[in-house]
Amino acid sequence: MKKINPSIPKGTRDFGPEEMIKREYIFFNLKKVFSKYGFQNIETPSMENMEVLKGKYGEEGDKLLYSILNSGDFLKNKKISSNTNYNKLKSNISKKGLRYDLTVPLARYVSMNRNNINFPFKRYQLQQVWRADKPQRGRYREFYQCDIDYIGTKSLFCEIEIIKIINEVLSELRFNDFIIKLNNRKILIGIADLLNIRENFSDFCMLIDKIDKVGIEGIKNDLIKRNFNNKMINALKEILNFSGNNEEKLDFLKKKINKSKIGIEGIEELREIITISDNKNMNTIIDFSLARGLSYYTSSIFEVIPKKNSIGSLAGGGRYDNLTEVFGLKDMSGIGISFGIERIYNIMEENNLFPKEIEEPCKVLVTNLNKEVVNFSMEIANKLRKNNISTEMYLSYSKLKKQLQFANNKKIPYVVIIGEDEKKVNKITLKNMNSGNQQLLEVKELLNILS
Amino acid sequence: MKKINPSIPKGTRDFGPEEMIKREYIFFNLKKVFSKYGFQNIETPSMENMEVLKGKYGEEGDKLLYSILNSGDFLKNKKISSNTNYNKLKSNISKKGLRYDLTVPLARYVSMNRNNINFPFKRYQLQQVWRADKPQRGRYREFYQCDIDYIGTKSLFCEIEIIKIINEVLSELRFNDFIIKLNNRKILIGIADLLNIRENFSDFCMLIDKIDKVGIEGIKNDLIKRNFNNKMINALKEILNFSGNNEEKLDFLKKKINKSKIGIEGIEELREIITISDNKNMNTIIDFSLARGLSYYTSSIFEVIPKKNSIGSLAGGGRYDNLTEVFGLKDMSGIGISFGIERIYNIMEENNLFPKEIEEPCKVLVTNLNKEVVNFSMEIANKLRKNNISTEMYLSYSKLKKQLQFANNKKIPYVVIIGEDEKKVNKITLKNMNSGNQQLLEVKELLNILS
Numbered sequence: 020m021k022k023i024n025p026s027i028p029k030g031t032r033d034f035g036p037e038e039m040i041k042r043e044y045i046f047f048n049l050k051k052v053f054s055k056y057g058f059q060n061i062e063t064p065s066m067e068n069m070e071v072l073k074g075k076y077g078e079e080g081d082k083l084l085y086s087i088l089n090s091g092d093f094l095k096n097k098k099i100s101s102n103t104n105y106n107k108l109k110s111n112i113s114k115k116g117l118r119y120d121l122t123v124p125l126a127r128y129v130s131m132n133r134n135n136i137n138f139p140f141k142r143y144q145l146q147q148v149w150r151a152d153k154p155q156r157g158r159y160r161e162f163y164q165c166d167i168d169y170i171g172t173k174s175l176f177c178e179i180e181i182i183k184i185i186n187e188v189l190s191e192l193r194f195n196d197f198i199i200k201l202n203n204r205k206i207l208i209g210i211a212d213l214l215n216i217r218e219n220f221s222d223f224c225m226l227i228d229k230i231d232k233v234g235i236e237g238i239k240n241d242l243i244k245r246n247f248n249n250k251m252i253n254a255l256k257e258i259l260n261f262s263g264n265n266e267e268k269l270d271f272l273k274k275k276i277n278k279s280k281i282g283i284e285g286i287e288e289l290r291e292i293i294t295i296s297d298n299k300n301m302n303t304i305i306d307f308s309l310a311r312g313l314s315y316y317t318s319s320i321f322e323v324i325p326k327k328n329s330i331g332s333l334a335g336g337g338r339y340d341n342l343t344e345v346f347g348l349k350d351m352s353g354i355g356i357s358f359g360i361e362r363i364y365n366i367m368e369e370n371n372l373f374p375k376e377i378e379e380p381c382k383v384l385v386t387n388l389n390k391e392v393v394n395f396s397m398e399i400a401n402k403l404r405k406n407n408i409s410t411e412m413y414l415s416y417s418k419l420k421k422q423l424q425f426a427n428n429k430k431i432p433y434v435v436i437i438g439e440d441e442k443k444v445n446k447i448t449l450k451n452m453n454s455g456n457q458q459l460l461e462v463k464e465l466l467n468i469l470s
Numbered sequence: 471m472k473k474i475n476p477s478i479p480k481g482t483r484d485f486g487p488e489e490m491i492k493r494e495y496i497f498f499n500l501k502k503v504f505s506k507y508g509f510q511n512i513e514t515p516s517m518e519n520m521e522v523l524k525g526k527y528g529e530e531g532d533k534l535l536y537s538i539l540n541s542g543d544f545l546k547n548k549k550i551s552s553n554t555n556y557n558k559l560k561s562n563i564s565k566k567g568l569r570y571d572l573t574v575p576l577a578r579y580v581s582m583n584r585n586n587i588n589f590p591f592k593r594y595q596l597q598q599v600w601r602a603d604k605p606q607r608g609r610y611r612e613f614y615q616c617d618i619d620y621i622g623t624k625s626l627f628c629e630i631e632i633i634k635i636i637n638e639v640l641s642e643l644r645f646n647d648f649i650i651k652l653n654n655r656k657i658l659i660g661i662a663d664l665l666n667i668r669e670n671f672s673d674f675c676m677l678i679d680k681i682d683k684v685g686i687e688g689i690k691n692d693l694i695k696r697n698f699n700n701k702m703i704n705a706l707k708e709i710l711n712f713s714g715n716n717e718e719k720l721d722f723l724k725k726k727i728n729k730s731k732i733g734i735e736g737i738e739e740l741r742e743i744i745t746i747s748d749n750k751n752m753n754t755i756i757d758f759s760l761a762r763g764l765s766y767y768t769s770s771i772f773e774v775i776p777k778k779n780s781i782g783s784l785a786g787g788g789r790y791d792n793l794t795e796v797f798g799l800k801d802m803s804g805i806g807i808s809f810g811i812e813r814i815y816n817i818m819e820e821n822n823l824f825p826k827e828i829e830e831p832c833k834v835l836v837t838n839l840n841k842e843v844v845n846f847s848m849e850i851a852n853k854l855r856k857n858n859i860s861t862e863m864y865l866s867y868s869k870l871k872k873q874l875q876f877a878n879n880k881k882i883p884y885v886v887i888i889g890e891d892e893k894k895v896n897k898i899t900l901k902n903m904n905s906g907n908q909q910l911l912e913v914k915e916l917l918n919i920l921s
Contacts, residue, residue, distance in 0.1 A: 021525075021796075022796065022797075022798055023521050023522060023796055023797055023798075024797075024798070025522065025578045025579075025581040025582045025797040025798070026519060026522075026582070027514075027515055027518065027519065027578075027582075028515065028517050028518070028519055028565075028566050031515035031516075031517055032515065033512065033513070033514050033515065033579055033582070033583070034512060034513040034514075035512055035583065035586075036510035036511060036512060036593070039510070039511040039512055039513060040510075040511070043511065054832075054860050055855045055858065055859075055860050055861065056855065056860075056861070056862070057831070057832040057835075057860060057861060057862030057863075059487030059490070059491075059831050059832075060487060060490040060491070060494065061484065061485060061486055061487060061490055062484070062485040062490060063478075063484050063485075064478055064479065064482035064483065064484065064612055065482075065516065065568075065598060065600070065612060066479050066482055066600075066611075066612065067478065067479070068477060068478065068479055070474055071474060071476065071477075074472075082541075083541075085538055085539070085541070086538070086539040087536055087537070087538055087539070087568070088536070088537040088538070088539055088560065088564055090533075090534075090536070090602035109539065113539055114479075115479050117516075117538070127476045127478075128476075128484055130476040131476045131477070131478075131484070132484070132486065135486075137876065137879045137880050139865055141862070142487065147516060149516070149517075151541035160517075161515055161516060161517065169865070172865050172866065173866075174865035174866045176838070176863065176865045176866070177865060179848075180863070183852075187855075295848075345472075345473065345474055346473075346474055346475075346476040347473055347474075347475070347476070380508070380510050381505075381508040381510075384508075387627070397630075397746075401634075404506045404507065404638075407506065408506075409505050409506050409507075409508060410506065410507070410508060411507070411508030411592070412508075412627065412631070414590055414620070414623050414625035414627045414628060415623065415624075415625045415627075425588065428588045429588050
C-alpha cells in the first residue's frame with residue numbers, strides 16, 4: 020500500500036481528549052439551561068438539498084457553500100466542453116450541499132413538520148456547520164453552532180426569557196463581565212424615516228453595523244457618498260451619541276422619531292423588555308447602533324459581548340417574521356439566538372474559566388504487576404467501576420515504575436497498587452500522585468475515599 | 471423569493487425532540503460506561519483529504535465515498551471534453567470526502583499525533599459517517615457510529631475488558647438476551663492450513679462469513695466451485711458442526727489443527743479470554759464460523775447479536791496489527807469495537823426498552839393568564855428553574871383551557887395554575903395532568919413535590 024502523509028483539510032480540526040472534555044463541559048452547561056427552560060433538542064442532516072440552501076445567505080454566502088458531488092457517474096450524459104458554463108454544470112453534478120447554519124435547516128424542518136409540531140415550538144440545536152471561507156485565526160471551515168429558537172409566537176416574553184437564558188448560561192460558565200446589547204429593527208426603520216432614507220434601509224443597516232468597530236466618524240465618508248448632508252449626519256450623531264440609562268434613551272428617541280408609527284412600535288416593544296430586565300439586573304444596554312448583519316430580522320435584535328476584550332460577540336440573535344415563508348409556511352414569527360461556541364471556548368481558555376476537576380481523564384489507575392495478583396487487580400478495578408469511579412487498569416505486566424510513569428503522563432490523580440504483599444492481607448495501597456503519599460487501605464476505605 | 475418544497479436528501483433523517491431524547495439516552499449510557507473504563511472522547515473532522523480515505527474500504531467502499539467539490543472555480547484550467555476520464559476529473563475537482571467510518575480517521579489521528587499520545591491510547595468516538603449507499607429500511611446515507619479502540623497494546627486484557635464493556639453497556643440499556651460470539655482470525659488460518667487453502671484465505675473468510683445466514687449447506691456450491699472436494703467439505707462441516715461448551719470446542723479444534731503453529735496461537739489466545747469471561751458469565755460463545763468482513767483484523771474477532779430476532783448485530787469488532795502502517799506508523803497493534811447505534815435504537819424502540827421518564831419534554835408548564843398575575847407567574851417559573859426543574863412558561867395571555875390543552879399536547883405532566891385567587895393568598899394550584907387532580911399549595915410545597 021502507498022504510504023500517505025497523514026493530514027487534515029485546511030480549516031478543520033481534530034479535537035483530542037483534553038479539548039473534548041472542555042468542549043463537552045460547555046455543551047453540557049448550555050443544554051442544561053436550555054432544557055430547564057423547556058427547549059427541546061433536534062438534529063437535522065449534515066446535507067441539505069442545494070435548492071434549500073441556495074439564495075438564503077446572500078451572494079457571498081452562496082459562494083461559501085460546500086457542494087457534494089452526486090454519486091455514481093456524476094458526469095454521465097452531461098454535455099461538457101471547454102465552453103461549459105461552470106455554474107450550470109456545478110448545479111447539475113451536485114444536488115446537495117453541507118449545512119451552512121442552523122437557521123435555514125430549522126425553517127425547512129418546521130415547514131416540513133408543521134402538522135406534527137405543537138406551536139410555539141422551542142428547540143435547541145447544537146451541530147456543526149461548514150463554510151468554504153478563508154481559514155484564519157478563530158475562523159474555521161467546520162465549526163459548531165448552538166442555537167435556540169422560539170417559532171410561532173410574537174410574545175415579548177420570548178425576549179425576556181432569552182435575556183435570562185443568556186445570563187444563566189454565562190454565569191454557569193463563570194463569565195463575569197458581559198453586556199447584552201439590545202435594539203429593534205423597527206427603531207432603525209424609525210431613524211431611517213426621520214432621515215428620509217427608508218428606501219435604502221438595508222444599506223443603512225450595513226453601515227450602522229460598522230459603527231462598533233470604526234465609530235460614527237469612521238462611516239462619515241460612506242454617509243457622504245450616500246448623499247447624507249450635514250444636517251442628516253448631525254441628526255444621526257445626536258441619536259447615537261446620546262448617553263443615559265435605557266429608559267432615558269428610549270424617551271429621548273421617542274421624541275425624535277414620533278412621526279414614524281413603526282419606529283414608536285419598536286420603542287414600546289423595547290420598553291416592555293427593559294422594564295423587566297432592568298429590574299432584574301440582566302446586564303442589558305440599549306444600543307441604537309446595533310443593527311446585526313442578517314436581513315431576516317424584523318424587530319428585536321441583540322448581541323452579547325464581553326466587557327473587556329470586546330473582539331467579537333459571545334452570542335447574537337433577533338426576531339424574524341418570515342423565516343419559513345420561502346418553504347410555504349406563512350405567519351410564523353419567531354426569535355432566536357446563537358451562542359458562539361468557538362469564541363466562548365477561546366475566552367474560557369484564555370481566562371482559565373474551565374474548572375480543574377473536569378480535566379482528569381480518569382480517577383484511578385489500578386496496577387497490573389504479575390500473574391499472581393492479576394485477579395485481585397481485576398476484582399478491585401471492577402469494584403471501583405461498580406461504584407462509578409472511572410478506572411483504568413494497566414494492560415500488561417510491567418514494572419511498577421513504568422505504571423506510575425504512565426499515570427503521571429496521563430495526569431491520573433490516584434494509583435491503586437496491588438502486589439503480593441497487598442494480596443496477602445487483602446488490602447490495597449493507594450498512592451496520591453500529587454502529594455506522593457501512600458496508604459495501605461481496606462477495599463471499603465478505598466471506595467469511601469474515591470467516591 | 472421562489473417558493474421551495476421543503477425536503478431532505480434521500481437516506482438522511484431529521485431527528486425531532488422525541489427521537490433526540492431517546493438517542494441521547496443511548497449516547498449517554500454508552501459514554502458513561504466508556505468513561506468508567508478510562509476511555510477518552512475525540513472528534514475528527516467530517517471531511518478528510520481524499521487520499522486518506524481512498525483505497526481503505528475496498529473497491530466497493532471507494533464507490534460509496536461522498537466527494538466534496540473544491541471551492542471556487544473548481545473547473546478552472548481543467549481540460550475537459552466529451553472524452554474526459556471521469557475518475558481523473560473527479561479526483562481533480564474534489565480533493566476532500568466525507569468520513570466513511572471512524573477507524574480510518576482514528577488511524578490518521580494517531581499517526582499525526584503519535585508524539586503527544588500516551589500509549590496505549592484508549593479512545594471512544596461517537597460521530598456521523600456518510601455512505602452513498604442505496605437507502606433501504608435500516609440503512610441510511612448519514613448515520614452515527616460509536617467506536618472504542620485500544621491502540622498500542624497486544625494485551626489480551628483488552629479483549630476481556632471489551633467483553634465486560636459490552637455486557638455493561640447492554641445491561642444499562644436493559645437488553646437481556648444477547649450473545650457475544652468470539653473467534654480468532656489465527657484459528658481461521660489454522661483451519662485454512664488444515665484444508666490446504668491458505669493462499670485463498672480472504673476468499674475463504676468471505677465464504678465462512680455467510681454461514682450464519684445460509685448455513686453450511688448454503689455455501690456448499692460455492693465451496694465446490696472453489697475446488698473443495700468432499701473430504702474437505704466434510705472436514706469443514708465437522709469443525710463447524712461440533713457442539714460443546716467453549717472449552718470443549720477449543721480442545722476439539724486444537725487436536726484438528728495441531729500442525730498449524732498460528733492456529734494453535736489463536737486457540738491459546740481465545741482460551742485465555744474465555745477462561746476469565748466464562749467464569750464471570752459474560753455471555754460469550756465461541757463460533758468458528760465467525761469471520762467478520764473487514765480485512766484488517768488479524769486475531770480476536772467478535773460480534774454481538776440479540777438471541778431473538780438475530781437479524782444483524784448490535785456490535786462487532788476485532789484486533790488489528792497494522793492499522794496505522796499506511797500512515798507511516800508501524801507496530802501499533804490495537805483492538806476496537808463498534809456499537810451499532812441505529813440498530814440498538816430500533817430494537818429498543820420495538821421492545822419498549824426506553825424508560826418512560828425520559829420522554830417528558832419538560833416537567834411543568836406555568837400558566838400566563840393575564841397582566842395582573844404575570845409577575846407572580848414569572849417568579850414561580852424562576853423558582854422552579856432555580857431548583858433545576860425544567861419549566862415552560864406559557865408565552866401569551868390566553869384562556870386557561872388553551873394553556874391546559876397545550877400542556878396536554880406536549881405531554882407535560884404538571885401545570886402550575888396562577889390566577890388572581892392564587893395571587894391573593896400567595897399560593898399556586900398544581901394540576902396533575904395524568905390524574906386530573908388539583909391542589910392549592912404553598913410555593914415551598916410545590917418545590918418539594920416536583921423536586
